[in-house]
Amino acid sequence: MTSNAVLDEAYQRLHGKGPEFGGDEEGNHGLSNHGPMAVEVMVRRGLDLDVHRWLDRYLDRLTDLPGTTEPITTHNWRAALGDPRRIGDWTVYFTGQIAEQRWKQVLTTWWPRLLPGLIAGSTHGVIRVGHAVRALRAADQDRIAATELGHGLAFWAARWRTLPGLAAPTGVRPARSALAAVPRLTEQSGFITHRLNRLAELPGWPAALAALQPADSPADVPARLADLVHAATLGYLTHGQASPVLLVHTATAPNAVRHVLPVLPTPMWVPSFTAAWHASAAVTATYAPAQPETPSAPTLGNDPATEVLDRAARHGDEHVIKFADTALDAFDHTGDPDVLAAALHTTRLIPSP
Incomplete structure (x- = not known):
């Protein structure tokens, strides 16, 4: 078959x-x-x-x-x-x-x-x-x-809905710095719908969105999106403990946009990047803690990419599997082993089914 x-x-x-x-x-x-x-x-x-x-x-x-x-x-x-x-x-x-x-x-x-x-x-x-x-x-x-x-x-x-207080990127911050600077809700409770509504009153929310370096042309978008996926994947390593399942999506959502991009007309690329940034920032603001933690680094062997896939398969949870896939995409783009460590971190934080 x-x-x-x-x-x-x-x-x-x-x-x-x-x-x-x-x-x-x-x-x-x-x-x-x-x-x-x-x-x-x-x-x-x-x-x-x-x-x-x-x-x-x-x-x-x-x-x-x-x-x-x-x-x-x-x-x-x-x-x-x-x-x-x-x-x-x-x-x-x-x-x-x-x-x-x-x-x-x-x-x-x-x-x-x-x-x-x-x-x-x-x-x-x-x-x-x-x-x-x-x-x-x-x-x-x-x-x-x-x-x-x-x-x-x-x-x-x-399930379509818009986010409050949106601002297009016009700043100079790279994705990792911009995502780290997104303000966090002090009241992180309730369904995501309730949390997203609170963004309208979150101090610094529009300014944080605007601080990201923009994609000035469609040609900039693939690299900008890949950088956002990389930043969000690394962010899970230090913030994932606050909400192990929801915070997976800070990375998997922009990575999904990356996979659609090649079949879209190029005039849609810049708005797609902006929307992916807004979504990743919104999940960060509503679920990530204000302070990162520094977990002990998972041990990676001589073939870390294969190890990530094998560990995800043995674990069996759907979020772990999806995040491993995204982390491997980020690793292919950057060669950064820390994104693979982030993927292994999900196997610690998310219970096996």
Whole structure:
């Protein structure tokens, strides 16, 4: 069986399940379905895991995809944007659009519409889209992977929301310095929705966003995004203990944007970088502690990249697997072994399933 066939079978098993589980009646989401993202990493990276056996365990946690209420159309979609009760409607809409058009056409139509709400679902919308696009870049005509992209876009649209107090980067700080200087909420409690609302009153929030060195042209964006992923991955090593699961996404969200970038028109690149920065900074402000810690450095062997993958596979948690993938991308860009140490740090902080 080819790797694409394994991934397609895994996607098909997951497509009857919803993108979240464990939410409340007020629409606050609980946990996001990481199955599609995790299995894409397992297959692409060749992890020493039986994908279907892993799914057998994981699927028991999920709930069925919600039903539909009212069709979404080209005329009424704005009213449904950001309404989590419409996830079934959005899924039917996007999977239908992708069945009728090329997936790249659907993506480039909707990317600028969804981009201002990149924080959607704690950034899981864009992350799911990023993994689907990576699968499609490897197999452009894969119908099932294209359907997975539709599911990712649907989740992003249903959870779409904007952030308060945004400012575009205009400063001189490199990504690592800018991310470290993001102010932290003193009241870090409640769902992420509640925390993000508090950013409107956070002293220094707009100034911190503006302090980042901008991408002045599309040509600057790939390097700027890679630097942001590197900075956020290193940040987990010193701040991850405060919220081991949520702070993974400071790095995995901008890395998802990196994987989508090559299939987007270049005029979309600079806004994509800015949105990724805003999302990474928002998760940092709402979950990271004000003071870093200095954990003992994990021991790395002679083949650290392989060791990271092996340790992630043995651990088995979906966040550990996703973060290992992002850390390896950062390592490929920089050669910095500390990003691999950060990946191993997740295996200490996140309980094994």
